[in-house]
Amino acid sequence: MGLIEKCSRYTRAREVQASGFYPYFIPIEASHDTEVVIGGKTKIMVGSNNYMGLTHHPYVLERAKEALYRYGTGCTGSRFLNGTLDLHVELEEKLAELMGTESALVFSTGYQTNLGVISTLVGRGDHLFLDKLNHASIVDGASLVYGTVHRYAHGDLRALERQLQAVPDTAHKLVVTDGVFSMEGDIADLPSIVALTEKYGAELMVDDAHSIGVLGPDGAGTAAHFGLSDKVLLTMGTFSKSFASIGGFVAGPEVILHYLRHHARSLIFSASMPPASVATVLAALEVMKREPERRDNLWRLTHRMQEGLKSLGFDIGHSETPIIPVVIGEMEDTFVMWKALFDAGVFTNPVMPPAVPESQCRLRISLMATHTDDHIDAVLEAFATVGRAIAVI
Structure with missing residues (x-):
């Protein structure tokens, strides 16, 4: 069977496209932070991970523009060779300061960070322990290791302890967990995980993307x-x-990051972050420091949205963060609700298998510090109207 025949057997996406409920790869014509224009119509964006609302901050834009004209559009090489600018070095220093670590190392994407760190550090005879709901980049990094991979049910730390117990004391053990789980919005029980790693001589890596x-x-x-x-x-x-x-980046002891600089294939064999992108992060770090009220407003809006959805009768799981999953259930119902909300001017993200179980399909909301109370009211009103119309609530 050739590749064309093999790929043509995948028909599910085309069936959904034909139904008019296809929710992916939608072209955005313009973005205005909390609102986007699609098909000439404005939508409230509650599907972006732009938590601090900095994509349109004037200072961030100006710093990016300055870097663009000083360094050009790209580095055209890897960090290992010609792709390290003084901006990359400055950013690594600022990140180490933020995280309180000896050092930091910048990669081209977050996905490549996890891929490179995990596949480089876990070798033959080593043991890697993962929460089953960890991000796909962690799972894919684990698929490249030569050591033994153990997976435990989401948040089941008794299972993690049994797995750690079964490994010889002399073996190297690394536990990797999301800090905030991207489809559930819950926070890892880090105090308990730390207690287990200390008890069984394991080391801990946290994916803090969200x-x-x-x-x-x-x-x-x-x-x-x-x-x-x-x-x-x-x-x-x-x-x-x-x-x-x-x-993306990883922060930690200098000796480990030095090793990664010279061994992580996803760093060495990828072109480095473009200058404007690096300058954007540096500017965002500055804004985060001098505008802490952004974080306060994000949490205020988060609590409003969570309470509003729950009061309407929606199931938002165990969300503790600006990531709020609205569990709908079956795939068809989720597509229908997504489309009705989209037509009502609300952009959400539908989450389907294999990211979640078939009976747990959901719409994923993520909030920004720059959303307003009017935005929250409009989104809740749309959820109420659509949810009742299709009998989800």
Whole structure:
């Protein structure tokens, strides 16, 4: 069977496209932070990970423009060779300062960060422990390791303990967990995970893609939120959420990051972050420091949205963060509700298998610090009207 025949057997997406309920790859014609234009019509954007609302901040835009004209549009090479600018070095220093670590290392994307760190550090004879709802980049990084991979049910720390117990004391053990789980909006029980890693001589890496900027007194993520920054060996973060850009990083001990610089294939064999993207993150770090009220407003709006949805009768699971899953159930009902909300001017993200179980399909809301109370009211009104119309509530 050739590739054309093989691929032509996949028909599900074309069937949904033909039905008029296809929700993916929708071209956005213009973006105005909390609102976007699609098909000439304005939609309230509650599907973006732009938590701090910095994609249109005047200072961020100006810094990006300056870097564009100083360095050009791209580095045209990897960090290992000609793709390291003084901006990359400055950013790594600022990130290490934010995270309270010895060092930080910037990758081209968050996905490549997890891929490179995990596949490089877990070798033959080593053991890797993952929550089953960890991000796909962690799962894919684990698929490249030569060690043994253990997976435990989401949040089942008794299962994690049994797995740690069964591994020889002399083996290297690394636990990797999301800080905030991207489809559930819940926060990892880091105090309990830290206790287990200390008890069984394991080390801990936290994926803070959805935590940096959001959790912690200064936005330093999950470990800072729990006061456990000194207990986490490595923290991974992305720039495509709170930092309004693209890229990723890992922060931790200098000796480990030095090793990664010279061994992580996803770093060495990828072109580095473009100058304007790096400058955007540097500017976002500055704004986060001098405008802490953004984080306060994000949490105020989050609590309003959570309480509003629950009062309407929607199931939002165990969300504790600006990520709010609205569980609909079956795939067909979820597509219908997504389309009705979209037509009503609300942009959400439908989440389908394999990301979630077939009976747990959902619409994923994520809020920005720059949303207004009027936005929240309009979104809740749309959910109420559509939910009743199609008998979800």
